[in-house]
Amino acid sequence: MNGESFVDIIRYERGEDGVVLLTMDDPARSANTMNAAFTEALAATVDRLYAEKHDITGVVLTSAKKTFFAGGDLDLLGSIGPDQAAAVMQSTTHLKGLLRRLETLGRPVVAALNGSALGGGLELALACHHRIVADDARIEIGFPEVTLGLLPGAGGVVRTVRLLGITEALMQVLLRGQRHRPTKALQVGLVHSIVPAEELLARARDWIAANPNAVQPWDVAGYKIPGGTPSNPSFAANLPAFPATLRKELKGAPYPAPRNILCAAVEGAQVDLDTALTIEGRYFVELATGQIAKNMIKAFFFDLQAANARGSADAHFTKVAVLGAGMMGAAIAYVCAKAGLQVVLKDVTLESAQRGKAYAETRKRVDQALLDRITPTSEVADLAGADLVIEAVFEDPGLKHKVFAEIEGVVAPDALLCSNTSTLPxxxxxxxxQRRADFVGLHFFSPVDKMPLVEVIRGAETSDATLDRALAVVRLLRKTPIVVNDSRGFFTSRVIGTFTMEGLRMLAEGVPAPSIEQASLQAGYPAPVLQLMDELTLTLPQKIRNATAAAIAAAGGTWTPSPADDLIDRMVDEFSRPGRSGGAGFYDYTDGKRTALWPGLREHFERPAAAVPFADMQERMLFAEALESVKCLDEGVLTSVADANVGSILGIGFPGWTGGVLQYINQYEGGLPGFIARASQLASRYGDRFTPPALLVAKAAAGETFV
Incomplete structure (x- = not known):
């Protein structure tokens, strides 16, 4: 090699063949990110490429890290505000100018993707003329920015639209934030070829030799965007479908990123590339300096990272005994087998256990090897040697005690003993x-194979080692854990109960059911509250209420029923409408499919005088959950703010735009004092349950937030 040197975080090496190998290797970070240091290094590198252009035959861009490039600097993006809009626009314009200079160097530039290229990493790659990716199924390629409330702001929208066309760019890459594996990325058109990892650089050099005059497609005279632009009559006729689809998917929830992506793509397709980059930049700055992106970055990156970092033990389990082959047990057995564990699925009868195994057989892309790892049985002896037990029988303490008594002397003497329960302490x-120190709660969420969260519940006698092993199980199953201390309902069931009960309270007050459903959707909940209650079945809150009332009475307290309790009793006992599983609930059902809200709701519950402002309807549900979460934190049920935020979004559907239950309070207009003022207003209108807890008042007085 000659001309070898280092330019900040980009190593510059020119070979005898004239090909410059640019190796990104930020010494200050474990992954390359698009921060100020990288931008400075890129500027110096591009300047050098132009200065030495006559001695260069091509450029290969690769990475010394495990990933190619990790994207934007989220520390920075999580802190900038509206007052920095001009500076953000200037810096993004500068970066886009550097990438534009790179792709118009006049020499072929190849991205050799040795690892994942997400966000800014893909933007770098798209500024190269050719993209080769290593044949590694772990690699991910895409623009996940929309999941953080952002859009690709360094030319990602503009180049993807010009490469794939408006429709494909939006649906396959931008609007849903898909992370494509190499094969899919090739199919979509984001990369040009997949090669063995050890051949990446050689293949890049081969392509450069074969394409000495390479240019970007959009820099070729007469180039047209695939599929046409809005100026094309046939395309323009279908254009209204995009915003209509977007409105349908967002359901009125305050997620600005998809709208901004759509606008940047459509508007940018009607102008020249440089103008399109400016348009993209403006829409990016609006998002990057706004509050919702900060909320989502905190929840979906920093808080999620903190939750996934819990625990230190590695999972060393060989055989898991799943007790109970009902809906939950069957699904837990499937995810355990999918993680490579040998599973013995036990139920009272062999037929019931076999029906539980059938759940796995109905999943997509299930091979025989996975199915062979699940052994259905009705015999306790078949559980011998199991080093992990996950009980998933009916929510009855007596029954759970019975099944553990049957198996504790049969499984391995140091087996981890777990109970899947949603409410029982x-x-x-x-x-x-007998071994209470080895006993822990693992609260899975339905459907188990799709829901990413597991609530790990520490009992009064659960040991530190047991908790650590439980966290290892969750990691082994590729799910995110939150850790909570014991109480009835724990965190997630307790908090979601305030959401559902608030929706039912409004219905009991006479508020029209369609308005309640719209309020919950436009607040950002993934399912409207009455629909959710139908899915859960109304008999479940009845049972939880009765158990809670009995526990309070046993402790010498007094249970006070709410109007929501009376409404549930009428729906179940008077109208025989227990929910979807019973064929009738707040909604009507035909052949198991939801059709429309039950007209009887208007007849039996709606009252014209029950006028509640729409904003109050939304915030009654949001505030109910947030205030209950503060109580959970104060009582020590919650062990961290990150767990509260992550658990609320991933486990019980708290709106993602808020950043989670406690971040919702932090970011409320006026901060904690503003939230307290609004809570007090709701309390005066609707009841003492909205009275701000002492912990919230104390934090506000001290000028603190929930961190």
Whole structure:
């Protein structure tokens, strides 16, 4: 090699063949990110490429890290505000100018993707004339920015639209934030070829030799965007379908990123590339300096990262005993087998256990090897040697005690003992086992194979080692854990109960059911509250209420029913409408499919005088969950703010735009004092349950936030 040197974080090496190998290797970080240091290094590198252009035959861009490039600097993006809009626009314009200079160097430039290229990494690659990716199924390629409330702001929207066309760019790459594996990225058109990792650089050099005059497609005279632009009559006729689809998907929730992406793509397709880059930049700056992006970055990156970092033990389990082959047990058995564990699925009868195994057989892309790892049985002896037990029987303490008593002497003497329960105190359930220090709660969410969260519940006698092993199980199953301390309902079930009960309270007050459903959708909940209640079945809150009332009475307290309790009783007992599983609930059903809200709701519950402002309807649900979460934190049920935010979004559907239940309070207009003022207003209108808890008031007085 000659001309070898280092330019900040980009290593510059020119070979005898005239090909410059640019190797990104930020010494200050474990991954390359699009921060100020990188931009400075890129500027110096591009200047050098132009200065030495006559001695260069081509350029290969690659990375010394495990990933190619990790994207934008989220620390920075999580802190900039509207007052920095001009500076953000200037810096993004500068970066886009550097990438534009790179792709118009007059020499072929190849991106050799040795690892994942997400966000800014893909933007770098798209500024190259050719993209080769290593044949590694772990590699991900895409623009996940929309999931963080952002859009690709360094030319990603503009180049993707010009490469794939408006429709393909929006649906396959931009609007849903897909992370494509190499094969899919090739199919979509984001990369040109997949090669063995050890051949990446050689293949890049070969392509450069074969394409000495390479230019970007959009720099060729007469180039037209695939599929046409809005100026094309046939395309323009279908253009209204995009915003209509977007409105349908967002359901009125305040997520500005998809709208900005759509606008940047459509508007940018009607102008020259440089103007399109400016348009993209303006829409990016609006998002980057706004509050919603900060909320989503905190929740979906920093808080999620903190939750996934919990625990230190590695998972060393060989055989798992799943007790109960009902809906939850069957699904838990499937995800365990999918993770490579040998599973014994036990139920009272072999037929029931076999039906549980059939769940796995109905999943997509299930091979025989996975199915062979699940053994259905009705015999306790078949559980011998199991080093992990996950119980998933009916929510009854007596039954749970019974099944653990049957198996505890059969499984391995140091087996981890886990109970999947959504409300029953783990310390109560631990009374049914001998090794209480080895007993822990694992609360899975339905559908288990799709829901990414597991609530890990520590009982009064659960040991530190047991908690650590439980976290290892969750990681092994490729899910995100949150850790909570024991209480009835724990965190997630307790908090979601305030959401559903608030929706039912409004219905009991006489508020029209369609308005309640719209309020919950436009607040950002993934499912409207009455629809959710139908899915959960109304008999479930009845059972939880009765158990809670009995526990309060046993402790010498007094249970006070709410109007929502009376409404549930009428729906179940008077109208025989227990929910979807019973064929009738707040909605009507035909052949198991939801059709429309039950007209009887208007007849039996709606009252014209029950006028509640739409904003109040939305915030009654949001505030109910946020305030209950503060109580959980104050009582020590929650162990961290990150767990509260992540658990609320991934487990119980709290709107993602808020950043989670406690971040919702942080970011409320006026901060914590503003939230307290609004909560007090709701309390005066609708009841003491909205009275701000002491912890919230104390934090506001001290000028603190939930961190």
């Amino acid at each position: 783990i310390s109560l359930l631990a009374e049914g086992v």
